[in-house]
Amino acid sequence: MKCSKGLLMLWKNQVSIIKTLYVNFRTLNFGDAIRLPIVVSRHVKLKNLKKGSIVLEQKPKTFMIQFGFGGSEDLFYYNSKKSLLMIRNGGQIVFTGSKARFSPHFSILVDSSIFEVGEGFTCNNGCSFSSLNGIKFGNDCLVGGNVIIRDSDGHRVFCDGKLNHSIRSAKVEIGKHVWICNNCSILKGVVIGNNNIVSYNTTCIKSILDENCLIGGHVGVVLRHNMSWER
Template sequence: MSLFFLVVFSIPKSLYFNLKYFPVKTALLFPVLISYRTKLKALNGKIILPAQHCFGLIKIGFSGSYALGGGVKGYFENEGVIEFTGKATFSRGTQIIVGEKGLLKFGDDFRCNSNCIFNARTKIAFGDDCLLSWNVTLLDSDGHKIINLHEGSLLDGTKNISIGSHVWICSGVTILKGVCIGNHTIIAAGSIITKRIDGEHILIGGHNKVLKQEIDWEV
């Protein structure tokens, strides 16, 4: 199906989505286009748009490289706050999950390929001009309680994730709670990042390893 017809078939769901979140005058501009293939689980939270918004400023569930995500439905569940400071594009199979106390923030010109997962229970924030390849996962919580049996206490299960500006996260990357990534950074395919990594213009790979310095990237 062409992108044009996919958008047309998605107008009813997009209208419903926009009317749930925005005043009628704003909703009728369709600032958010959401694919009819995206499952809407919860729309109880809040979406913040930039002061200047237009048709299709935010696109969820359309396109994707190499037909990835073609057989996977997207998923949207918002109990908290999602904030956009500019345009953002999410490809097929995207899963967006924001808990009641969660904040998911995207800078301007955000793009992600198919089958990416954003699960914000506390805070996940991106700077401007970020690019995510396919099958990228960001989790700012453990998902379940983890108990220290020796002390009988709970481990800290949630920590914010902060991604700087002009960051390219390659395919198959997993970013876990407490991670902070600087500007002009590349995270290599298949990496698992579990902690803050200081520095800019660096290539990160494996398990929190700085592989190269003084680098940058272009589309």
């Protein structure tokens, strides 16, 4: 029965056996890789993995980390089918839990930093994560479609012809049990407290440490307290 379910997943979700083997044995130690804890869709483009690594802090289980599966059908057909996984310059993706899933059309760039993902993480289609300083998710985080999380400006900024020496990059931290709805952007240095909801189309440019809140607006402010949510 387990074998049949495994074969069904390979057929239905278009698993790339070659990419799955490559990611496991390139980024993990042999003892973990042999269990194939990471499964990769054939639509995922892999880049620079020789210069980065993936760390599992829990006992490896087959297909516990999924790249390029699940998501909402409406978002899947709206976007291009390609995804990108890039780890370079000693960067690491650290999975502290036993289960995580990135839905199709994702983009992950980890450069000289740590991208930490907690237990039960899921993101919908079209999400983009750019970690040059560090991005951290607590346990049980749910990320909607087309969400952008960046910890860096990406380019130097000038004012009146002079270089702006403000911080170009700062770590982003998302607390436990946070739901980030569709089309949100979370920018450098932002910290989001536990048990919060970031409402549709919000741009967060400042930290919100309050908990059990609804966050919204173009600059990300607390709209309501005493909020809760469940999957």
